[in-house]
Amino acid sequence: MSALKAKHQRLVLGLIALLALVGAGLLAAYALRNQADYFYLPGQMLADPPRPDRDVRLGGMVEEGSLATQPDGVTLAFVVTDKDRARVPVRFSGIVPDLFVEGSGVVAEGRLRSDGVFEASNLLAKHDENYIPRELEDMTKAQAEQIVAETRAADPGT
Amino acid sequence: MIAEIGLASLWLAAVLALLQLAGGVLAFRTDGTGGENPMGMFIRPAAIVQAFFAACSFVALLYVFAVTDLSVKLVAANSHSAKPMIFKLAGSWGNHEGSMLLWVTVMAFSGALIAALERRLPERMMQATLAAQGFVALGFYAFLLFSSNPFERLEVPAPEGMGLNPLLQDIGLALHPPVLYFGYVGLSVAFSFAVGALLTRQVTPEFARVSRPWVLAAWVCLTMGITAGSYWAYYELGWGGWWFWDPVENASLMPWLAATALLHSISVLAARDALRAWTILLGVIAFSMSMLGTFLVRSGILTSVHAFAVDPERGMFILVLLGIYIGGALLLFGLRAGAVAEGERFAATSREGALVVNNVLLSATLGIVLLGTLYPLLTEAFDVRVSVGPNYFNPVSAIFVLPMLVVMAIGPLLRWRRDRLERVMKPLALLTVIGAVVLAIVALVADIAFLPLVGLALAAILAVASFIPLRRRKLTRVPLATWGMVVAHFGIAVALFGMASESAFSSERLAALEVGETAQAGPWRVTLNGVDPVAGPNWTALEGRLAVRAEDASRTSEPIMMAPQSRTFWAPVQQTTESALATRWNGQLYAVLGNQLDDGRWQLRLWWKPFVTFIWYGGLLIAFGGVLSIIGRVRKDLTRRSVRSRLASRRADERALEAAA
Incomplete structure (x- = not known):
């Protein structure tokens, strides 16, 4: 190592560290723009559907009367709806969270298939009285009830 | 009455922290003029008495929880009379206020420990260190007393408590927060030492040797806390995963990453007197991360930004404290870093060089995790809601972690100061061959994703590499600290193998079974024998009876019995799924019981996870390596000290003889 270089070793080390960290920061910023999972309400999802290869979250209320178990016993089909009555059909294979019932709030993680069905890989429901998935917090209980009521009114057959 | 005594003790402890x-x-400011300020002699006793009062306060909290004193608001909100005693006690720190009290109590204790025992450093530096410790503690006392009083009374005692979240009523989770807190607090001691060293401009190898046991202990506790937390999430949530990149998990991972970097750079400082400023900076960052972690988790900011607005006072307090400590420490560092003389130099290919690379890559990983954790908060300010998960964390952190693991295999083979790669050519060639062979075999026999594939190859390389530093050495004469490094590095290899194997080879089976029916999961046949109601102290449950046989075993062979449950707690009312695990040496079978369908069938989710347990065995090995290092270092320090004191007394004797003659 040359004398000049040795003299500035601390400076060089500092620069290398700084460079690596800035690089990490830029990489993180780039990756976050592309890899973060965006949250959609049913209306947003219908208006501006995400690409089929992107993981996203869909949040809303489980429509009354829409919940049906497929013959295999482990695949569920239901419809997630919001206060503007936009409806997104959802498929989920697995064991549902304990508080998952018709009329309850839900956040589904998964992808929107190109045929318009949301393929959920995981469901987050209300865990207990004190915890609400943060995306659903804006929907107060009253709003939720209103959605349910409106859904009923719109679909008297159920 | 006991609650009031607790509160009074808390105030007294705060006053002592102020003292x-x-x-x-005062001692620091007047020291320049020559005479020593008499206030200086109060510092050590104050630290010890402060720990006494903090302990009194915490014992008072334990007591009100043990007897379920429902006139105390915190007890009413978080406990219940019909709860097992262990969870009554654990409930005292399973909430915001109680956990903050545990924090300051542990911190006061470690302060008392250094005040009582640590005599190696110059007294001026010790005073500055203890003052910094008092300053940090004071902020936490203020936070407790002004906005999170754990002893607040209700005007009318509640008839019954609200209960502890059933998910937290688990022995693993009851003990997990205290262990993590010991880690956080150990880093606070390292932070105080760093501030003391900066203030007195004595960033010396001696400072590094004194603070190293604390960093090591903190790191061991963090490692165990993360390992335990991961296992808890694995079996209690019933999702089959062991790491979710949840903000709460990241909050414990970030201090661990910083502590790992600090641990390695402090070793360089102790052994070679290099990386002075860098070590100090890492000390500041490590503690900042543990504070950030505590606050992010405890303030509820991360579960929801709105929770912040619900209690603006507490939120503001948190922000101000974070600003004062982190900002203040960084400012001090900025002002004093220039005055820290450059340490010893070293060549790029040397043990130091490898450790610098390790440090930079660890810090970069830390940056990746930090940005990913805070990003949802940032976007929410612009009303865009995102969550950041494995899609981001796995590939992006791998960019830095994989090269770091490679350097980790080579670094310990290099000599201090200056070395040539040609000297370690033979082991390098061996490691490359091992890696290539594993890579080729796995790629041929199994079709697995890129990251697990590389992970398996690296695990093999690391497992061998971690023992190479022992070659050509007499094993009985290898220092304990070196054994610690070997074991910890081997632990990383073991954990990495578990992670890669779990993500590459897990097989999942989702089935709806009638009683008597059988499903196949991996190499196992699982028969549902029945579902029965069972009851516990504060819950009832439906319990599935599963008989498990290996697929090649005969139908009459003795089965393994498993009993997953779906529990309903009544205080508070909540359902949880209790997964059942059958552990074999080569993996775990994981079973979750779902709902009953209208036609009478039961939903069952089964996973066979080959070698998943190695993740936590690895974690334990890493922690054990840390413990070995602590014992080795402390023992060496003690011998050194006794030799020195014997020398000193002999010299005194000689002088006395001369004077007499």
């Missing part, structure tokens, strides 16, 4: 700080400031 500790004031004494330190």
Whole structure:
């Protein structure tokens, strides 16, 4: 190592560290723009559907009367709806969270298939009285009830 | 009455922390003029008495929880009379206020420990260190007393408590937060030492040797806390995963990453007197991360930004404290870093060089995790809601972690100061061959994703590499600290193998079974024998009876019995799924019981996870390596000290003889 270089070793080390960290920061910023999972309400999802290869979250209320178990016993089909009555059909294979019932709030993680069905890989429901998935917090209980009521009114057959 | 005594003790402890700080400031300021300020002599006793009062306060909290004193608001909100005693006690720190009290109590204790025992450093530096410790503690006392009083009374005692979240009523989770807190607090001691060293401009190898056991202990606790937390999430949530990149998990991972970097750079400082400023900076960052972690988790900011607005006072307090400590420490560093003389130099290919690379890559990983954790908060300010998960964390952190693991295999083979790669050519060639062979075999026999594939190859390389530093050495003469490094590095290899194997080879089976029916999961046949109701102290449950046989075993062979449950707690009312695990040496079978369908079938989710347990065995090995290192270092320090004191007494004897003659 040359004398000049040795003299500035601390400076060089500092620069290398700084460079690596800035690089990490830029990489993180780039990756976050592309890899973060965006949250959609049913209306947003219908208006501006995400690409089929992107993981996203869909949040809303489980429509009354829409919940049906497929013959295999482990695949569920239901419809997630919001206060503007936009409806997104959802498929989920697995064991549902304990508080998952018709009329309850839900956040589904998964992808929107190109045929318009949301393929959920995981469901987050209300865990207990004190915890609400943060995306659903804006929907107060009253709003939720209103959605349910409106859904009923719109679909008297159920 | 007991609650009031607890509160009074808390106030007294806060006053003593103030005395500790004031004494330190006065002693420090007047020291330049020559005479020693008498306030300086109060610092050590103040630290010890402060720990006594903090302990009194915490014992008072334990007591009100043990007897379920429902006139105390915190007890009413978080406990219940019909709860097992262990969870009554654990409930005292399973909430915001109680956990903050545990924090300051542990911190006061470690302060008392250094005040009582640590005599190696110059007294001026010790005073500055203890003053810094008092300053940090003071902020936490203020936070407790002004916005999170754990002893607040209700005007009318509640008829019954609200209960502890059933998910937290688990022995693993009851003990997990205290262990993590010991880690956080150990880093606070390292932070105080760093501030003391900066203030007195004595960033010396001696400072590094004194603070190293604390960093090591903190790191061991963090490692165990993360390992335990991961296992808890694995079996209690019933999702089959062991790491979710949840903000709460990241909050414990970030201090661990910083502590790992600090641990390695402090070793360089102790052994070679290099990386002075860098070590100090890492000390500041490590503690900042543990504070950030505690606050992010405890303030509820991360579960929801709205929770912040619900209690603006507490939120503001948190922000101000974070600003004062992190900002203040960084400012001090900025002002004093220039005055820290450059340490010893070293060549790029040397043990130091490898450790610098390790440090930079660890810090970069830390940056990746930090940005990913805070990003949802940032976008929410612009009303865009995102969550950041494995899609981001896995590939992006791998960019830095994989090269770091490679350097980790080579670094310990290099000599201090200056080395040539040609000297370690033979082991390098061996490691490359091992890696290539594993890579080729796995790629041929199994079709697995890129990251697990590389992970398996690296695990093999690391497992061998971690033992190479022992070659050509007499094993009985290898220092304990070196054994610690070997074991910890081997632990990383073991954990990495578990992670890669779990993500590459897991097989999942989702089935709806009638009683008597059988499903196949991996190499196992699982028969549902029945579902029965069972009851516990504060819950009832439906319990599935599963008989498990290996697929090649005969139908009459003795089965393994498993009993997953779906529990309903009544205080508070909540359902949880209790997964059942059958552990074999080569993996775990994981079973979750779902709902009953209208036609009478039961939903069952089964996973066979080959070698998943190695993740936590690895974690335990890493922690054990840390423990070996602590014992080795402390023992060496003690011998050194006794030799020195014997030398000193002999010299004194000689002088006395000369004087007499």
